[in-house]
Amino acid sequence: MTTTPVTAATLATLRTTRARQESVLRWLRPLAPFVMAVVAWTAFHAHPGPGVEGRGLAVSGALGGFVLGGLGSLATLRRAGRIHLACVGVLIAASTALVWLQPDGAGVAGIFVGVSLLAPVVRGHLWVPLTVVTLVFLGVTMAAGHDGSVASALLNAIMLGAFYGMLFLALRLGEANRLAGQLLSELEQSRAAEARAAGLAERQRLAREMHDVLAHSLSGLMLQLEAARMLASEDPGDPRLPDAVDRAHHLGKSGLEEARRAIGMLRDDALPGPERLAGLAARFQQDRDIPCRLTVTGEAYELGSEARLALYRVAQEALTNIGKHAHPEWVELHLVYAPSAARLTVEDFTVGGARPGPAATPVPERAPKDSGGYGLTGMRERAELLGGMLTTAATDRGFRVELEVPR
Helix, strand or coil, X not given: CCCCCCCHHHHHHHHHHHHHHHHHHHHHHHHHXXXXXXXXXXHHHCCCXXXXXXXXXXXXXXXXXXXXXXXXXXXXXXXXXXXHHHHHHHHHHHHHHHHHHCCCCCHHHHHHHHHHHXXXXXXXXXXXXXXXXXXXXXXXXXXXXXXXXXXXXXXXXXXXXXXXXHHHHHHHHHHHHHHHHHHHHHHHHHHHHHHHXXXXXXXXXXXXHHHHHHHHHHHHHHHHHHHHHHHHHHCCCCCHHHHHHHHHHHHHHHHHHHXXXXXXXXXXXXXXXXXXXXXXXXXXXXXXXXXXEEEEECCCCCCCHHHHHHHHHHHHHHXXXXXXXXXXXXXXXXEEEXXXXXXXXXXXXXXXXXXXXXXXXXXXXXXXXXXXXXXXHHHHHHHHHCCCEEEEEEECCXXXXXXXXXX
């Protein structure tokens, strides 16, 4: 399922449209009590007027229903439930009866009021039968009540047309108001989902950062501490012992600094990039006593912050894996700035064949359990997020990791 990005301008437009539609209905609703009063006053003074027998009794009943239906409709307007629909139905029926009984009265205005109160709550699929029944009923009552003159027929036709126009306008306003409200709700939910997805992506990015930092620093720290332990057990006075301890201290300190930087990294210019690959190679060579050199081909150009970070972290993770799983004689990092993409290759070399250890076998999708992380998965995720590609393969003399990120 795909969703259209929700912007502040879209939400503002919807809110404005909905506010305009509601303003029209707000103008109609306050007029309802005034129109009802006019209809009731006219009914008292029209012919035949209210009475206790014959046609007058019918007028009294219709007028009573009109008053009760009108008051009930206004009282239940905010709840707009079944009781409201029933009250509006009584109002419209009583108004129609007044049109029949008093052709020269103002019963049609009562029907207009009923429609304006009904429009916001009636669904679109109910309007077709409701419109047909009401128009037929109103047309018959008006035709039965006119006196046969051209003026009376013309007046009835105008009233019928006005009623139909009112009905159509109320229908459009009510439906548009409901649809705008529904769409606004869906867009707000979509925006909330996008915010949650962005937060999840940020947490995943921080998780990758923390893994890359800690895996690189702690693996080197453990190696130096193991070397110090062996030197201390063989000869406590070995002059190499202080150097091994110093290296372990340096690795622990730098790892802590990088972990803090990864957690608090909010500015793009704080992200490590290709310019730090030389230092990364130098530290690997110093800590592992394995020759490691970096070569750069092509003219360097500016990359996006995520692409810069991916190049650095993939190199860092690849060197960490080499230090844990391989015993190469040397390591090479090669960074190529091609016209359309930047490509980084990290390859280790062992003279006389494939390197020993678990890395001589095909690399699994996830790092081995004893590595304590998901290094290869993290590297692939970085590449996929950037639209790039990560490949890993065993070679005749070692192992190669290659990352390509678009420019």
